[in-house]
Amino acid sequence: MTPSAPFVDPWQIHPVQIVEAVPESEGVTTYRLRYCGGGGKADYAFQPGQFNMLYVPGAGEMAISMSGEDRQAEGWLHTVRLAGVVTHAMSRLGVGGVLGMRGPFGKPWPLDNAQGCDVIVVAGGIGLAPLRPALQQLSAQRSAYGRLALLYGARTPSGLLYRNDYATWQDAGWQVELTVDRHEPGWTGRVGVVPQLFDRLRGLNTGRTVVFICGPEVMILFAARAALARGIPPQQIWVSLERHMQCGVGMCGHCQLGPLLLCRDGPVVRYDHAERWLQVEGL
Amino acid sequence: MVDQATADEQYLAKADFQVLLDLLAGEGYEVIGPTLGEGAIVYGPLRSVADLPRGWTDEQEAGHYRLVRRNDEAWFGFVVGPQSWKQYLFPPRTRLLTAKCEHGTWKMQPAEEPVPKYAFLGVRACELAALDVQDRVFMHSAFPDPHYVQRRQQALVIAVNCTQAAPTCFCTSMATGPRCRQGFDLALTELAEGFVLEIGSPRGRELAARLPLAPASEQQCRDAADARAQAEQQITRHLATAGLRELLLSNLNHPHWDEVAARCLSCANCTMVCPTCFCSSVEEVSDLLGEQIARERVWDSCFNPQFSYVHGGLVRHNIRSRYRQWLTHKLATWHDQFGTSGCVGCGRCISWCPVGIDLTQEVAGFRAAADRALFDRRPGAGEHAASVSGQGRGPSGLSASRPFLQQPRGEAGRPLPDEAPELGQSDAPGSESPRSTEGR
Structure with missing residues (x-):
């Protein structure tokens, strides 16, 4: 269902089944989803950074980014944090439960444009979820990119997502730098905020470095400033932003940030297109 | 600006106007037009010319709207009321989808509601512009809204040129009026005994061919141009759009x-009366068992x-x-x-603001x-x-x-x-x- 596809009903919801639910951390679960009965689109494909509208009948819809794909099973992953009515209803469905989905929607991370560049991925908390498919694709096409670095932090060590993936990414050539806001027993790593991790990167080739950032909005702002302070131009910084997306296709007006309709023009936006609006309180 | 009459102009006598309404009804159109209701001029079904607000006008200012008797029997001697055509193409409540639980799984189907075939009669120039604005939102998009598109594509638009303006009007600032220039099938300019008619589309031409028309006389064309010029001269409000x-x-x-x-x-009054505001929310409407659910889009407001x-x-x-x-x-x-711009200069948000902003x-x-x-x-x-x-x-x-x-x-x-x-x-x-x- 790409934007260039012939006329489709963007409101049509397809039934999908939860085939696996893996707890990640307190209140955060990764769901593996698949079309019910193979009756949907077997060729389901999305681009890293895009989102789906997940629907629990009676509870409503929510926009959730894809956090990975499942090629063998023709399914995909969504990492969901318990937040409101819909996420709680989804958590009660459990494995085998059926819910609805429409998508994928939105602008992805510009991975093709980043070919030949160094890539710095910066994530805070659950903000790693929309970046994970990008990490996977960059790893799979390792030779097309320069230096790769992941700067990731969470409030606590147990809040760090996808802990089994770090070694895989390091093997694929990623420099993985972690930090937490508050340590817990057993944590021997860094304590501090994510933007400080830029200090771990030496000898940046700023002219050909691309930065992808996702996390709480305040973290995005400070991480972007840290990148700018090191000389990376704003046109090479991309951020994934969150507002209440309801229609997913730019016709309900909910997810506006200044001139941006984030479901349509985002969620991934070039930083110099968003910076001016992010700095206005209550916009 | 001098409003040149074109050779294409025809004349439809008021005595023959019912023919148009009957013809449209015969073609299966639901004719919607201005009528008196709720102390205002609102849009509703038109079956007879007697349904039009003949001899009435509207008096408007910031935070002010009143119906007033005219001293003539004009049929379209008013500007715009609290409603707009958006309520027909983008209804205040639209069923999008139904979800039904059968044997433990969910069946989700597009809502199958009949698509009304509308003929809009009395669309003003600012409203033609508003239709174009909503077309851009709902139709000229990577993901068009099927509910809007279906209604829009079969709607017939009969415009009526304004022959007067309210103090709240500022279409000239927004370059949307008062003259109807595009986006209509037929456009009318009212004279005392009839209408000067212009054709704006092939569909309009087909329709015109079946109406008892006569070529408009030079005098009729001049009178129509004068009537339209009067509307333009009456516009006093201005919005400077440069920069x-x-x-x-x-x-x-x-x-x-x-x-x-x-x-x-x-x-939220301003957003409800605005002919271009499109914000909406989707509601879950469930039966008591939670087994039959409808997803309904309702107008919302920023x-x-x-x-x-x-x-x-x-x-x-x-x-x-x-x-x-x-x-x-x-x-x-x-x-x-x-x-x-999202503004067409119709002035509704000014009239209907309870505090007159x-x-x-x-x-x-x-x-x-x-x-x-x-x-x-x-x-x-x-x-x-x-x-x-x-x-x-x-x-x-x-x-x-x-x-x-x-x-x-x-x-x-x-x-x-x-x-x-x-x-x-x-x-x-x-x-x-x-x-x-x-x-x-």
Whole structure:
């Protein structure tokens, strides 16, 4: 269902089944989803950074980014944090439960444009979820990119997502730098905020470095400033932003940030297109 | 501007007008047009010419709308009421989908509702422009809304040129009227005994061929042009659009927003009567067992606090931020999003605001403040600026008793060097659109 596809009903919801639910951390679960009965689109494909509208009948819809794909099973992953009515209803469905989905929607991370560049991925908390498919694709096409670095932090060590993936990414050539806001027993790593991790990167080739950032909005702002302070131009910084997306296709007006309709023009936006609006309180 | 009559113009006598209504009904159209109701001129089904608000007009001002008897029997001798055609193409409540639980699994189907085949009669020039604005939102998109598209594609549009204007009208500022120039199948100009008719589409031509028309006489064409010119001459309200996008977007923290917020009730009336406002929310409508569910789209408004809810709270948690969202979206960021202003100059939001907030006045306020700021920045201009303010007249001629003409407070009123409003330069809608460099 790409934007260039012939006329489709963007409101049509397809039934999908939860085939696996893996707890990640307190209140955060990764769901593996698949079309019910193979009756949907077997060729389901999305681009890293895009989102789906997940629907629990009676509870409503929510926009959730894809956090990975499942090629063998023709399914995909969504990492969901318990937040409101819909996420709680989804958590009660459990494995085998059926819910609805429409998508994928939105602008992805510009991975093709980043070919030949160094890539710095910066994530805070659950903000790693929309970046994970990008990490996977960059790893799979390792030779097309320069230096790769992941700067990731969470409030606590147990809040760090996808802990089994770090070694895989390091093997694929990623420099993985972690930090937490508050340590817990057993944590021997860094304590501090994510933007400080830029200090771990030496000898940046700023002219050909691309930065992808996702996390709480305040973290995005400070991480972007840290990148700018090191000389990376704003046109090479991309951020994934969150507002209440309801229609997913730019016709309900909910997810506006200044001139941006984030479901349509985002969620991934070039930083110099968003910076001016992010700095206005209550916009 | 001289309104030249074209050779294409025909004449339809009022005595024959019922033929048009019957012809449309015979073609399966549901004819919708102006009629008296709820103490206003509203849109509703038209079966007979007797349903038209013959001999009535509307008296409008900021926060004011009254029906008044005319001293003639004109059929279309009024401007626009609280309703617009959007309620037919983008209904206040639309069923999008039904979900039904069968044997433990969910069956989800598009709502199968009959698509009405409308003939809109009495569409004004500003409303033609509003249809075009909503076409851009719902139809000219990567994901068109099927509910809008189906209704829109089979709707027939019969426009009626305004022959008078209300004090709230400012279509001339928005370059949308008062003359109907495009977007109609047929367009009428009312004379005492009949209508001068223009054809705007092949469908309109087919329809016209079946009407008892006569070629319009030179005198009839002249009278029609005079009637249209009268509407244009009566327009007094003005919204200066040059540089408007940048003016508003470079003053997002201006103290004038607080001043408007103190008057605004955040009641959402302006968004309900606006013919282009398109914000909506989807509701879950469930039976008691939770086994049959309908998803229904309802009109929403950026003035409703919950509209900006994101988990954890509201983004626009005060009236200041909500009014700012509405005005900047309507007049500025709409250009970025849809390549046009969201305002067509119909004046509905002015008439139907319970406290009479007038967006043209608010914009004039920002403009005056920006002019002042530029004036203040000139070397040695400080004392002069103070005396201008003290004399009670700002550069735009507004009373200085309005707070926005006071010295801008702190950071807020000072345009940043790269954001300074380019006063006097031509308006280039969306010229700084983030998307313009990216394409879609």
